[in-house]
Amino acid sequence: xxxxxxxxxxxxxxxxxxxxAQAQQNPMDNPSVVQPKSEKAEKPPVAGANSFSEGQxxxxxxxxxxxxxxxxxxxxxxxxxxxASKGAAKVSVSVDYKGNVTAGQE
Numbered sequence: 001x002x003x004x005x006x007x008x009x010x011x012x013x014x015x016x017x018x019x020x021a022q023a024q025q026n027p028m029d030n031p032s033v034v035q036p037k038s039e040k041a042e043k044p045p046v047a048g049a050n051s052f053s054e055g056q057x058x059x060x061x062x063x064x065x066x067x068x069x070x071x072x073x074x075x076x077x078x079x080x081x082x083x084a085s086k087g088a089a090k091v092s093v094s095v096d097y098k099g100n101v102t103a104g105q106e
Contacts (some may be wrong), residue, residue: 066086
């Protein structure tokens with residue numbers, strides 16, 4: 001049995017119309033497709049070219065609820081480091097080039 005080109009196109013179009021919408025979408029948009037990791041996720045503080053001034057770093061730290069921010073110094077890796085208070089605890093604080101504020105025990 002010979003199928004003409006028009007019939008073949010109609011069959012292909014019908015086949016595509018019957019496919020579930022999920023099968024027709026871009027596979028990279030499909031959550032069931034494992035996406036390759038483009039870069040390793042780093043935990044803050046992340047070293048990089050820091051464009052924050054000391055005052056801006058202090059403001060970011062204070063915006064996270066810390067008080068008595070002192071001894072802020074840029075460590076040469078683009079991370080501002082210092083000390084601050086959170087409640088009664090004195091903690092070490094840092095601000096990386098992305099604006100991430102982190103705190104640890106003093």
